[in-house]
Amino acid sequence: VARMPITQQWELRAEFARRLSHMYGKEVPAYTTLLEVSQAVNAAVLSRPGADAERLGSIARVTAERHGAIRVGTPQEMAQVARVFAAMGMYPVGFYDLREAAASSVPVVSTAFRPTDPDELARNPFRVFTSMLVPSDRRFFSEDLQRRLESFLARRTLFTTELLVLADRASEYRGLNSGDAEMFLTLATAAFKLSTEAVDRAWYRELEQVSSVAADIGGVTSTHINHLTPRVLDIDDLYARMERRGIDMIDTIQGPPRWAGPDLLLRQTSFRALAEPRVFREADGSVEAGSLRVRFGEVEARGIAATVRGREVYDRLTVETEQAVREAAAAPVSAEARNAIAAQLWNERMPATEQGLALHDLAYFTYTVNTGKLPNGHAPSRSLPDLIDQGWVRPEPIVYEDFLPKSAAGIFQSNLTSDGRKDTTQSTAAVDADWMEGVLGRPLLDPYALYDGVRCASLARVATELHIRGP
Ligand code: OOG
Ligand code: NI
Numbered sequence: 001v002a003r004m005p006i007t008q009q010w011e012l013r014a015e016f017a018r019r020l021s022h023m024y025g026k027e028v029p030a031y032t033t034l035l036e037v038s039q040a041v042n043a044a045v046l047s048r049p050g051a052d053a054e055r056l057g058s059i060a061r062v063t064a065e066r067h068g069a070i071r072v073g074t075p076q077e078m079a080q081v082a083r084v085f086a087a088m089g090m091y092p093v094g095f096y097d098l099r100e101a102a103a104s105s106v107p108v109v110s111t112a113f114r115p116t117d118p119d120e121l122a123r124n125p126f127r128v129f130t131s132m133l134v135p136s137d138r139r140f141f142s143e144d145l146q147r148r149l150e151s152f153l154a155r156r157t158l159f160t161t162e163l164l165v166l167a168d169r170a171s172e173y174r175g176l177n178s179g180d181a182e183m184f185l186t187l188a189t190a191a192f193k194l195s196t197e198a199v200d201r202a203w204y205r206e207l208e209q210v211s212s213v214a215a216d217i218g219g220v221t222s223t224h225i226n227h228l229t230p231r232v233l234d235i236d237d238l239y240a241r242m243e244r245r246g247i248d249m250i251d252t253i254q255g256p257p258r259w260a261g262p263d264l265l266l267r268q269t270s271f272r273a274l275a276e277p278r279v280f281r282e283a284d285g286s287v288e289a290g291s292l293r294v295r296f297g298e299v300e301a302r303g304i305a306a307t308v309r310g311r312e313v314y315d316r317l318t319v320e321t322e323q324a325v326r327e328a329a330a331a332p333v334s335a336e337a338r339n340a341i342a343a344q345l346w347n348e349r350m351p352a353t354e355q356g357l358a359l360h361d362l363a364y365f366t367y368t369v370n371t372g373k374l375p376n377g378h379a380p381s382r383s384l385p386d387l388i389d390q391g392w393v394r395p396e397p398i399v400y401e402d403f404l405p406k407s408a409a410g411i412f413q414s415n416l417t418s419d420g421r422k423d424t425t426q427s428t429a430a431v432d433a434d435w436m437e438g439v440l441g442r443p444l445l446d447p448y449a450l451y452d453g454v455r456c457a458s459l460a461r462v463a464t465e466l467h468i469r470g471p
Pocket of ligand 2: 068227
């Protein structure tokens with residue numbers, strides 16, 4: 001039988017990301033400005049003399065790179081969205097509990113769907129931070145509101161059966177024939193389009209009192225892409241350029257500071273998008289034009305993935321920075337002053353070179369045998385620090401592909417239209433990673449295990465090449 005040409009999963013993923021980007025650009029024009037500025041920043045970084053700009057991903061990858069954020073309401077919707085993403089080779093990685101962040105009025109738990117294999121990431125790394133509402137959390141919702149919310153959500157359909165059937169087919173055959181691919185992409189993109197349907201004003205308001213995020217999810221009968229985030233190679237430059245264009249950015253860059261060492265983990269910043277026109281249905285049944293401000297623009301710089309140890313140091317330095325900022329003489333502290341406080345701590349406490357980060361096992365690298373200048377005289381050691389230190393192997397950074405819950409909470413928070421309310425005296429049921437895995441009906445992957453797997457595979461190759469029994 002003649003084989004139909006197959007659109008592979010990574011091609012579906014890349015095309016889905018392109019179509020979402022196109023759709024979102026039409027919906028939120030400020031996003032298009034952000035893309036222009038991001039591209040200008042990346043071009044400027046590439047043209048810097050001696051810059052190792054592509055050390056954390058090829059420019060082709062970085063230029064096309066985006067993460068999206070979506071929000072769903074029920075376990076059923078979460079399980080369905082997992083099928084849609086699996087079709088494109090995107091699998092759930094990590095568990096983020098945004099309800100726990102201090103003063104947070106964000107009643108959701110989240111995961112990120114993304115490619116997990118290094119080759120797949122290199123082809124197209126599109127990832128989607130996906131949050132799910134927790135109506136059973138008594139700190140946010142009364143029993144009565146939970147009941148009404150769940151019954152509202154149970155009546156809506158986010159993903160058509162046709163889309164889900166095509167998604168399962170793509171997973172099974174690792175791709176789709178071109179006719180199915182076109183239909184799948186059309187339906188998948190449309191599922192995240194901002195709806196023009198009238199919003200029930202009273203219901204939306206009631207939920208907004210609990211949390212703007214609850215209203216954004218449970219106040220409407222559809223879902224939408226909340227933001228799409230391009231990647232830049234110099235986020236400080238981007239921040240300055242956006243401010244010069246008169247775009248009102250949030251007051252900090254979240255995550256690690258600009259410091260003497262290489263970018264680690266994730267640095268993000270955002271701006272509030274303009275209010276978008278929406279139609280409301282009033283209590284008397286009449287329909288009125290209005291607006292909602294729920295979406296925003298975000299941009300990020302990705303650095304080297306931190307190990308568990310590196311992450312502990314990062315978390316500690318974050319707490320110490322906050323403390324130092326609170327104790328600083330001039331309050332409120334400017335973004336520049338905050339960065340200076342953090343950078344000083346980092347420069348004192350974190351090795352500022354890739355070599356140092358590798359030696360102290362603070363960040364993830366792959367290793368290759370340094371054929372250029374093998375130390376002669378003695379046999380290679382079996383200890384990785386020795387191999388690094390004596391120049392037997394060369395570390396290459398592994399890019400951080402995930403998110404930071406504190407930055408995520410900060411990004412949510414800084415873009416909320418109301419403070420919401422949270423009754424911290426109430427305890428909450430076990431909504432944790434195991435529970436999420438049950439909802440997804442597939443393994444919830446551990447990001448550290450994924451980075452470690454890539455590192456270990458490279459060390460196995462090193463061991464073979466150096467004829468040693470594995471560092
Ligand atoms: C998700 C917020 C988290 C990020 O980049 O950390 C996020 C949302 O607003 O739905 O996107
Ligand atoms: Ni985001």
